Amino acid sequence: MELTLQAPLDMHLHLRDGEMLENIANASTHTFSGAIVMPNLVPPVSSKEEVTAYKKRIRHAIGNEDFTPYMTLFFKPSYDKTFLENVKEEITAIKLYPAGITTNSEGGVSGFDVEELRPALEAMSDLNIPLCVHGETNGFVMDREAEFVHIYEKLATAFPKLKIIMEHITTKESVAALDKFENLYATITIHHLLITLDDVAGGMLQPHLFCKPIAKRPQDREALLKVALEAHPKVMFGSDSAPHPKHAKENCGCAAGVFTAPIALQLLAELFEKHHALENLQAFISGNATRIYGVSPLKKTVILEKKPFKVPSDYNGVVPMFANEEIAYRIKEVKLG
Ligand code: NCD
Numbered sequence: 580m581e582l583t584l585q586a587p588l589d590m591h592l593h594l595r596d597g598e599m600l601e602n603i604a605n606a607s608t609h610t611f612s613g614a615i616v617m618p619n620l621v622p623p624v625s626s627k628e629e630v631t632a633y634k635k636r637i638r639h640a641i642g643n644e645d646f647t648p649y650m651t652l653f654f655k656p657s658y659d660k661t662f663l664e665n666v667k668e669e670i671t672a673i674k675l676y677p678a679g680i681t682t683n684s685e686g687g688v689s690g691f692d693v694e695e696l697r698p699a700l701e702a703m704s705d706l707n708i709p710l711c712v713h714g715e716t717n718g719f720v721m722d723r724e725a726e727f728v729h730i731y732e733k734l735a736t737a738f739p740k741l742k743i744i745m746e747h748i749t750t751k752e753s754v755a756a757l758d759k760f761e762n763l764y765a766t767i768t769i770h771h772l773l774i775t776l777d778d779v780a781g782g783m784l785q786p787h788l789f790c791k792p793i794a795k796r797p798q799d800r801e802a803l804l805k806v807a808l809e810a811h812p813k814v815m816f817g818s819d820s821a822p823h824p825k826h827a828k829e830n831c832g833c834a835a836g837v838f839t840a841p842i843a844l845q846l847l848a849e850l851f852e853k854h855h856a857l858e859n860l861q862a863f864i865s866g867n868a869t870r871i872y873g874v875s876p877l878k879k880t881v882i883l884e885k886k887p888f889k890v891p892s893d894y895n896g897v898v899p900m901f902a903n904e905e906i907a908y909r910i911k912e913v914k915l916g
């Protein structure tokens with residue numbers, strides 16, 4: 580059996596920098612038409628010069644592949660309208676991290692005081708720049724995302740014209756918030772559609788499944804599955820593929836992040852087929868994102884084939900999800916147009 584996908588988009592991706600960027604870029608650029616590139620480098624990407632220079636380094640790492648990096652800035656409450664007007668043409672969105680909540684987010688936001696955030700968020704709203712949010716408080720790890728929902732509601736109410744994207748949602752509470760506010764959208768990863776906390780820590784600890792937000796309960800996964808499989812018009816695929824070197828994962832003090840970029844489309848095909856929802860995969864993987872972000876992705880056709888594929892043990896030293904295991908689909912062909 581074959582399956583054809585047009586212009587797949589990954590609306591939440593960590594491409595990293597330096598040697599890691601060179602090593603892992605093609606895991607995404609081969610099959611995806613484009614991706615929203617996260618800005619959590621060290622230091623974070625927070626000026627026009629930095630975003631332009633980072634895009635150049637990405638272009639270099641991409642080589643001849645046809646792929647659009649949709650760039651983001653690391654949100655700072657000090658961004659004003661003049662700054663944003665000037666940087667707008669270089670970016671597709673701005674990513675907000677609560678301070679210290681995940682990898683390289685120390686310079687993020689604390690407190691979420693609407694008045695403090697108002698100048699920057701109103702300017703973004705006026706300029707139609709979407710706000711991507713890592714929605715977790717610093718509460719108990721299983722409750723962090725659900726606790727953050729009231730902050731989403733506060734922001735969505737205070738800035739009704741601002742497009743707010745709840746990144747990598749993992750809970751039924753975030754799913755419920757989607758339908759309450761017109762200006763809330765969400766990305767969903769493949770790993771959060773497949774695993775629960777049991778897979779991470781229910782038996783032997785699985786460092787390669789450890790990420791932020793941590794995978795939650797079966798009921799949460801069910802809620803995510805429902806909106807992903809029906810390609811709810813406000814959800815889109817975002818892998819949150821977050822590579823770390825093997826030694827940083829298989830370590831006392833494991834870095835958070837699951838590396839799924841090279842197998843994401845194959846896993847989605849298997850999942851949507853299993854749930855008899857293949858007719859909605861195109862919208863989840865590209866159509867919804869195109870509409871929500873107003874982007875026109877490069878025309879790329881990916882043909883998947885239902886034939887067992889053994890996932891490699893690593894890609895240039897980065898261990899992927901399901902390393903050494905068999906998955907049901909493989910990439911048969913990628914062509915332009
Ligand atoms: C991401 C990373 O490593 O940059 N880690 C993760 O667990 N998802 C950061 C993030 O998106 O939280």
Ligand code: ZN
Pocket residue numbers: 591592593617819821
């Ligand atoms: Zn991420």
